[in-house]
Each structure stands twice: as C-alpha cells, then as structure tokens.
Amino acid sequence: MKKITTIEAENLSITRAKKVVVKNLSFAVKQGEVFGLxxxxxxxxxxxxLAFLGFLTSTEGxxxxxxxxxxxxxxxxxxxxAYxxxxxxxxxxxxxxxNINYFLSLAKVKSSADDIEMALNQVSLAEEARDQRLSSYSKGMRQKVAIAVAILRQAPILFLDEPTSGLDPVAIDEFNRLITKLAKSGTTVLMVTHDVYGACQVADRIGLLRRGELVGMFEATNDARISVxxxxQAFASGA
Ligand SMILES: Nc1ncnc2c1ncn2[C@@H]1O[C@H](COP(=O)(O)OP(=O)(O)O)[C@@H](O)[C@H]1O
Ligand SMILES: [Mg+2]
Known part of the structure; x- marks a missing residue:
C-alpha cells in the first residue's frame, strides 16, 4: 500500500520581525513516519x-x-x-x-474513565502518581500526560518541540520507545530538536536545518538507524 503524505512543506518561507527565518523549505512526511527536523x-x-499549526503565515510557499x-x-x-x-x-x-479531563473537554472529545486509564497505562505513568498534582512531577512524567491526551484525542499527527531536552537518559529511552510505538500504530510524528543522538534513535528520516534552510537529509534503512x-559531523561542520 502506498503511504499517504500527511505533512508537507513546499518552498515554505516565513518572515518574522522583517527577517526571513525559514527559507524555501520543502519536505514531506508520510503516514506513520517519524521525521526529525x-x-x-x-x-x-x-x-x-507554528506554520503548520496556522499560527504563523507563510510569506511564500x-x-x-x-x-x-x-x-x-x-x-x-x-x-x-497533537502539539x-x-x-x-x-x-x-x-x-x-x-488535566486529561480538562484538555479532552476543550477538544470536545468524550472519553470514559477506562479509556483514560488505558492511555495512562500505554504511556506507563506510575499508578500512584495519577492523582497527584503535576507540580510534583518530573518533566518526563508531564510529557507522558501530554502524550496520553494526544492518544485520547486520536490525533493522527503528533508535533514534538524539543521533547527530550531536560529528560534524563532513562526517560529519553522510554520516551523514544513510546514515540516509536505510536508511529508503528499509524501516528505521523514531526519532532524538532537539537539533540542529534535522540533524533537518530527515533527518526526514520532527519532533515538538517541551518539558518532556515534545509542543508541535509538522512534516512534510516531496514537494517540500520541513522548514523549519529x-x-x-554534518551538524557541527556548519556551526
Ligand atoms: N516571536 C518572535 N518574533 C520575532 N522573531 C522571532 C520570534 N521567535 C523567534 N524568532 C526568530 O526566528 C528565528 C527562528 O526561531 P525559532 O523558530 O524559534 O528557532 P528554533 O526553534 O530552531 O530554535 C530566530 O532568528 C528567532 O530570533
Ligand atoms: Mg525552538
């Protein structure tokens, strides 16, 4: 079956405060793919x-x-x-x-208490934490809650902005496994990050962005993940 393109930038340019900050950017992400920018x-x-979310308008493309x-x-x-x-x-x-009940009601999504428990199981949030205030949570735990909301909303696309910054290595591994699992079940993932290692661990393809321009593209194969x-080297050579 041919996979459907769900996310597509075509010659996208964006100007902020009179400066062109995204230039002529083109890439496409297929359903179930994890794309790292x-x-x-x-x-x-x-x-x-923000452009894909319609919060910023494109000046071109x-x-x-x-x-x-x-x-x-x-x-x-x-x-x-789900952003x-x-x-x-x-x-x-x-x-x-x-939090989950509140955000689902905002999104006008109805979920039963059972559905919510299932989503919290899926993201492996510790059971004893589920009724505690998020102020006592680690960043990794808060992200699990946010992903549970995404799962319950059944959003076909997941946007992640620097999701692993501030996570310890154990939480990063757990997070990456969760993202891989969601992608395998058909969710399309666009993750933006400056973390080379994390991106290579989870992404099927990586686009390297430098001063708003796409300067490299890397792809995992059936046999091997993208080489860290x-x-x-490509990232550091242009710094
Ligand atoms: N609210 C804003 N107003 C004007 N310029 C902005 C704003 N936010 C970011 N920029 C500029 O846009 C460029 C890209 O920023 P950003 O997309 O946040 O980069 P990144 O997420 O890759 O760190 C930067 O030059 C930044 O200074
Ligand atoms: Mg940023």
Missing amino acids: LGGNGAGKSTTL AARINGVEADVDPAATRRAI LPESANLYPHLSARE DEVH
Missing part, C-alpha cells in the same frame, strides 16, 4: 511547527496538513495535530486525570 538554536524549527494549507484552514489542521510545545502547557495544580556520527 534537526538544527541549532534559532534555525527555524519551532517557526516551522505552503505548509500543508493532509493536503490542506494551514493558512487557509487552520482549524482543520489543528484538529489533526507538545517546548514547555508543556498542562496545569501544575491539577492531577494527571484532571554522520549527522553530528
């Missing part, structure tokens, strides 16, 4: 996600979700996307279950 601070990674331009129908593209911003937007004074050394 890798680059240093200020490369334009978060800006690219297009950012499309399921064939629909984000500029034209931002509500449709946002419905299709984990750099700093999670959950409520610290609410528990995991309360190769990507590191």
Whole structure:
C-alpha cells in the first residue's frame, strides 16, 4: 500500500520581525513516519511547527496538513495535530486525570474513565502518581500526560518541540520507545530538536536545518538507524 503524505512543506518561507527565518523549505512526511527536523538554536524549527499549526503565515510557499494549507484552514489542521510545545502547557495544580479531563473537554472529545486509564497505562505513568498534582512531577512524567491526551484525542499527527531536552537518559529511552510505538500504530510524528543522538534513535528520516534552510537529509534503512556520527559531523561542520 502506498503511504499517504500527511505533512508537507513546499518552498515554505516565513518572515518574522522583517527577517526571513525559514527559507524555501520543502519536505514531506508520510503516514506513520517519524521525521526529525534537526538544527541549532534559532534555525527555524519551532517557526516551522507554528506554520503548520496556522499560527504563523507563510510569506511564500505552503505548509500543508493532509493536503490542506494551514493558512487557509487552520482549524482543520489543528484538529489533526497533537502539539507538545517546548514547555508543556498542562496545569501544575491539577492531577494527571484532571488535566486529561480538562484538555479532552476543550477538544470536545468524550472519553470514559477506562479509556483514560488505558492511555495512562500505554504511556506507563506510575499508578500512584495519577492523582497527584503535576507540580510534583518530573518533566518526563508531564510529557507522558501530554502524550496520553494526544492518544485520547486520536490525533493522527503528533508535533514534538524539543521533547527530550531536560529528560534524563532513562526517560529519553522510554520516551523514544513510546514515540516509536505510536508511529508503528499509524501516528505521523514531526519532532524538532537539537539533540542529534535522540533524533537518530527515533527518526526514520532527519532533515538538517541551518539558518532556515534545509542543508541535509538522512534516512534510516531496514537494517540500520541513522548514523549519529554522520549527522553530528554534518551538524557541527556548519556551526
Ligand atoms: N516571536 C518572535 N518574533 C520575532 N522573531 C522571532 C520570534 N521567535 C523567534 N524568532 C526568530 O526566528 C528565528 C527562528 O526561531 P525559532 O523558530 O524559534 O528557532 P528554533 O526553534 O530552531 O530554535 C530566530 O532568528 C528567532 O530570533
Ligand atoms: Mg525552538
């Protein structure tokens, strides 16, 4: 079966504060693929996600979700996307279950208590933590809650902005396994990061972004993940 393209940037350019911060960017992500957009601070990674979410308009080209331009129908593209911003937007004074209920009601999604427990099991959030306030959680635990919301919303697309920054190696491994599992079940993942190792561990393809331009593309094969050394060298050589 031919896989469907769900995320597509076509000659996308974005200007912020009179500066062109994304230049002529083209890439496409197929259903169930994990695509990593890798680059240093200020490369334009978060800006690219915001364009797909319709929060920023393109000055040239297009950012499309399921064939629909984000500029034209931002509500449709946002419905299709679960977005984990750099700093999670959950409520610290609410528990995991309360946060999930709140965000699902915002998204007008109905889920039973059983569904919620199943999602929390899927992300392996410790049972004893589920009724505790998020203010006592580690970043890794908060991310599990955010991903549980994404699972319950059944969003076909997951956007992750620097998801592994601030996580310890155990939490990073656990997180990457979870992302791989979601992608295998059909979720399309666009992850932006400056972490070469993390990107190589989880991504099927990596696009290297430098000052808003795509300067390299790397692909995993059936036999091997993307080479950390190769990507590191390409990344560091342009610093
Ligand atoms: N709110 C903003 N207003 C104007 N310029 C911005 C804003 N946010 C980011 N930029 C600029 O856009 C460029 C890309 O930023 P960003 O997409 O956040 O990079 P990254 O996520 O790769 O670190 C940078 O030059 C940054 O200074
Ligand atoms: Mg960013």
